[in-house]
Amino acid sequence: MAKKYLTHAVGKRKNAIARLFIEKGQGVITINHRALDDYYLRPTSKMMIMQPLELTDSMGKYDIRVNVCGGGLTGQAGAIRHALSRALVTLDEANRTILKREGLLTRDARKKERKLPGQPGARRKYQFSKR
Numbered sequence: 001m002a003k004k005y006l007t008h009a010v011g012k013r014k015n016a017i018a019r020l021f022i023e024k025g026q027g028v029i030t031i032n033h034r035a036l037d038d039y040y041l042r043p044t045s046k047m048m049i050m051q052p053l054e055l056t057d058s059m060g061k062y063d064i065r066v067n068v069c070g071g072g073l074t075g076q077a078g079a080i081r082h083a084l085s086r087a088l089v090t091l092d093e094a095n096r097t098i099l100k101r102e103g104l105l106t107r108d109a110r111k112k113e114r115k116l117p118g119q120p121g122a123r124r125k126y127q128f129s130k131r
Contacts, residue, residue, distance in 0.1 A: 004023070005021040005022060005023045005065075006022050006023055006024065006062070006091060007021075007022050007087050007090045007091055008020060008021045008022070008087065009083045009084070009086035009087035009090065010083055010086070011078075011079045011080060011081065011082030011083025011084070011085070011086060011107075012079050012082060012107055013071070013075045013076075013077075013078030013079040013081075013082060013107075013108055014071045014072075014075035014078070014079075014108075014110070014111055014112070015070045015071040015075060015111070016068060016069070016070045016071030016072075016075040016076040016078065016079040017068070017069060017070055017079060018066055018067070018068040018076065018079035018080045018082070018083040019066070019067040019068070019083070020064060020065070020066050020067075020080065020083035020084055020087055021064070021065045021066075022062045022063070022064055022087050022091065023062065023063050023065075024061070024062060024063070025061075025062055025063030026060060026063065027059060027060035027061065027062065027063070028063045028064070029049070029063075029064045029066070030063075030064070030065045030066065031066045031068060031080070032066070032067065032068060036049070040073065040077065042073070045073060045074065045077040048077045048078065048081050049077055049080050049081055049084065051081060051102075051104065052081060052084045052085045052088055052099060052104055053084070053088075055098050055099065055102060055104075056088050056092075056095045056098055056099070058088060064084065066080055066083070068080060078108060081104060082104070082105075082107060082108075085099045085104040085105050086105065089105065
């Protein structure tokens, strides 16, 4: 028998995609079957993930299970924050104005720029020589 979740949402950032499931609980956050503190060691990443919960006064109300893949740890934290913000809006429509004002519902479209032909990188140029 599958668990019944209150809601689920998908968030994206760079190349990371996060699928998030919320249920009533004590505030346990699990990312890829690991605790939040085991998955993220940097306090900035933890703070980034907790931001939507703090803004909407939802700390300790929900158990959150996240499946995240692709990208690096920072991109994954941004994807989780985006998914969590979307899920909180589906739970309570009053959260929309709070999260929208902070810009958490907007998908951050910035991605790595591709390497260009005739250059060593996206913006880098080969050293210019007059003679």
